Amino acid sequence: MPKFTRLAAALALCAASLGSLAAQAADExxxxxxxxxxxxxxxxxxxLMHVTLYSELQNTDPAKLADEITRTLNSAVEKARKAKGVTVSLGSRNSYPVYDEKGQKITAWRERAELRLESADFATLSQLSADLMGQLKMAGMNFSxxxxxxxxxxxxxxxxxxxxxxxxxxxxxxxxxxxxxxxxxxxxxxxxxxxxQPIMMRAMSAKGYADAAAVPEIEAGxxxxxxxxxxxxxxxxx
CATH class of the missing domain: 3.30.110 (Translation Initiation Factor IF3)
Known part of the structure; x- marks a missing residue:
C-alpha cells in the first residue's frame, strides 16, 4: 500500500476516534x-412623576390657529422652565380639518399640541400642573x-x-x-x-383648574x- 494511502487511512482513523471521544464527552x-x-x-x-398637558383650539384660518397654539405653548414652556427640578419637553402636535354636516366642505381647522413634564418632586410638579391649567388641559398623569x-x-x-x-x-x-x-x-x-396607577385628586372641577387653586393630591403607587x-x-x- 502506498505511503500516502496508509497516512490517509491513519488520519481518517484518528479523526473517527476523536469524533467518537468528542461525542462521548458531550454525552457525559x-x-x-x-x-x-x-x-x-x-x-x-x-x-418619578409624568404629566402631559395639551392645548387644543379651532380656527377657520390654519395659520392663525398655528400661531395661537405656538404662543400658548411658548408661554407654558417659559413658566415650566422656572420650576426647579422639572424636565420640560414638547410632545405630539397635529392638526386636522373640520367638515360641515355633509362632510364635503372644510369649515375650520383644529390643532392639538402637547407639553410633557417630568419630575421627582411631586409637590412642585403638582403645583406647576395646577398653575398651567389656566392655559392648558390635562391629558394624563402617570408614575414610574x-x-x-x-x-x-x-x-x-x-x-x-x-x-x-x-x-x-x-x-x-x-x-x-x-x-x-x-x-x-x-x-x-x-x-x-x-x-x-389610580390617581387620587381633589377639586377636579373645571372652575378649580381655571382658578389654578386646586393642587392634585397624589398617590403614586x-x-x-x-x-x-x-x-x-x-x-x-x-
Missing part, C-alpha cells in the same frame, strides 16, 4: 443535568421608577436571586440523592411591571421589580 457533560429556576421580586415605590432607583433595587435582587438559585440547586441535588453539584451555566434577567436566575446544574452522584 449532559449526564445528570437539571434545569433550575429561581425568582425574587420586590415592590418599589414610584419616584427612576432608572437609578430601579438599578439599585435590581442589584440587591440579583444577590437574592443567586442565593435562591443555590438553595434550589441544593434541594434538587438532595432530592436526587446526589453528593454535590457543579454549575453548568447561569443567566440573570430582570423585569419590572408597572400597572396603571408602586411597581414590582423582579430578577430571575435560570441555569443548569450537573448533579454528582455517589
Amino acid at each position: 457533560a449532559r449526564y445528570n443535568q437539571v434545569a433550575v429556576r429561581a425568582e425574587v421580586s420586590q415592590e418599589v415605590a414610584h419616584d 421608577i427612576a432608572e437609578k432607583t430601579r438599578k439599585n433595587h435590581e442589584d440587591d435582587l440579583i444577590k437574592q436571586a443567586v442565593d435562591a438559585f443555590k438553595a434550589r440547586a441544593q434541594l434538587a441535588t438532595n432530592a436526587l440523592g446526589g453528593k454535590g453539584y457543579k454549575l453548568v451555566n447561569l443567566s440573570l434577567n430582570s423585569a419590572g411591571f408597572q400597572p396603571p 408602586t411597581s414590582r421589580v423582579s430578577v430571575s436566575a435560570d441555569g443548569t446544574i450537573e448533579v454528582q452522584m455517589p
Whole structure:
C-alpha cells in the first residue's frame, strides 16, 4: 500500500476516534443535568412623576390657529422652565380639518399640541400642573421608577436571586440523592411591571383648574421589580 494511502487511512482513523471521544464527552457533560429556576421580586415605590398637558383650539384660518397654539405653548414652556427640578419637553402636535354636516366642505381647522413634564418632586410638579391649567388641559398623569432607583433595587435582587438559585440547586441535588453539584451555566434577567396607577385628586372641577387653586393630591403607587436566575446544574452522584 502506498505511503500516502496508509497516512490517509491513519488520519481518517484518528479523526473517527476523536469524533467518537468528542461525542462521548458531550454525552457525559449532559449526564445528570437539571434545569433550575429561581425568582425574587420586590415592590418599589414610584419616584418619578409624568404629566402631559395639551392645548387644543379651532380656527377657520390654519395659520392663525398655528400661531395661537405656538404662543400658548411658548408661554407654558417659559413658566415650566422656572420650576426647579422639572424636565420640560414638547410632545405630539397635529392638526386636522373640520367638515360641515355633509362632510364635503372644510369649515375650520383644529390643532392639538402637547407639553410633557417630568419630575421627582411631586409637590412642585403638582403645583406647576395646577398653575398651567389656566392655559392648558390635562391629558394624563402617570408614575414610574427612576432608572437609578430601579438599578439599585435590581442589584440587591440579583444577590437574592443567586442565593435562591443555590438553595434550589441544593434541594434538587438532595432530592436526587446526589453528593454535590457543579454549575453548568447561569443567566440573570430582570423585569419590572408597572400597572396603571389610580390617581387620587381633589377639586377636579373645571372652575378649580381655571382658578389654578386646586393642587392634585397624589398617590403614586408602586411597581414590582423582579430578577430571575435560570441555569443548569450537573448533579454528582455517589
